[in-house]
Amino acid sequence: MTAEAIQSALADITAETDPTLKHLKLASLVSAVFRERGIELVVVGGSAIEFYTEGAYTSGDIDLCVVSAAQSLTIRLRQEVMGLLKAQGGPRSWEVAGAYVDVLGAFENGARTPVRSIAAPYGVVKLSPVEELIVERVLISKYPQDYPPAAECAIKVIGAALRREIQVDWIEVKRIAGTVGYTNWREVNETIDEQAKALGQRSPYDSNE
Amino acid sequence: MIPMNEVMSYEDWLAGRKQRRLTGMRIAPEIIRRPSSSSDRRLRRLYNGERGLPFTPTEKL
Numbered sequence: 001m002t003a004e005a006i007q008s009a010l011a012d013i014t015a016e017t018d019p020t021l022k023h024l025k026l027a028s029l030v031s032a033v034f035r036e037r038g039i040e041l042v043v044v045g046g047s048a049i050e051f052y053t054e055g056a057y058t059s060g061d062i063d064l065c066v067v068s069a070a071q072s073l074t075i076r077l078r079q080e081v082m083g084l085l086k087a088q089g090g091p092r093s094w095e096v097a098g099a100y101v102d103v104l105g106a107f108e109n110g111a112r113t114p115v116r117s118i119a120a121p122y123g124v125v126k127l128s129p130v131e132e133l134i135v136e137r138v139l140i141s142k143y144p145q146d147y148p149p150a151a152e153c154a155i156k157v158i159g160a161a162l163r164r165e166i167q168v169d170w171i172e173v174k175r176i177a178g179t180v181g182y183t184n185w186r187e188v189n190e191t192i193d194e195q196a197k198a199l200g201q202r203s204p205y206d207s208n209e
Numbered sequence: 210m211i212p213m214n215e216v217m218s219y220e221d222w223l224a225g226r227k228q229r230r231l232t233g234m235r236i237a238p239e240i241i242r243r244p245s246s247s248s249d250r251r252l253r254r255l256y257n258g259e260r261g262l263p264f265t266p267t268e269k270l
Contacts, residue, residue: 060248117217
């Protein structure tokens with residue numbers, strides 16, 4: 001991207017008052033400038049769930065991880081790339097265009113399904129696979145203790161998936177929940193079943209499906 | 210629908226915003242932003258005491 005294109009994008013993002021749009025545009029711009037250096041980023045956690053669900057969940061920050069890199073993402077390189085965006089702070093968290101961006105390191109991903117992609121205004125934004133997000137949020141909602149914000153987040157993403165607003169591989173959800181990293185299939189199954197009933201539909205794990 | 214194997218266009222993603230919000234509201238509160246986190250100090254400094262910008266009302270999506 002040229003300096004003029006970056007400046008124009010920053011002006012647009014700074015002026016954006018819708019938090020979800022502001023975050024998507026900012027994730028798009030940050031992804032684009034890292035992509036030019038051979039580094040692919042993916043939006044993770046609550047930020048990804050916000051883009052999947054419109055769930056009114058996120059605060060004023062976006063979390064990204066490195067999904068692949070053609071070169072080592074050194075602190076100097078991070079500062080150099082984020083400097084193109086007139087970012088303040090670092091080396092893992094910056095203030096840019098009226099929001100915070102965190103680049104957290106390597107992407108921890110146990111899903112076999114692909115990252116999802118949205119062609120946002122300044123470049124493609126990649127989202128953590130929804131299958132693992134479902135399992136992860138259910139885990140956080142129960143362990144080490146009940147945590148209602150994570151439970152509401154899990155419910156919203158499961159609801160969107162059940163209503164086919166997100167294409168989900170339910171077999172993969174079950175597989176991930178059964179891995180040693182989670183071992184929470186019972187809780188995941190119960191949560192999905194409850195939300196299916198709340199939406200007046202059958203669970204994808206209903207034996208008659 | 211946000212697809213698994215194709216890149217979703219921005220226009221399609223925008224067009225689905227209201228329906229995604231409405232689905233979530235059927236099963237959970239409309240706004241589920243956490244009341245606090247380890248980022249509180251920096252967020253409240255940037256957003257005039259709040260933790261982020263106010264969410265766009267559903268009817269305006």
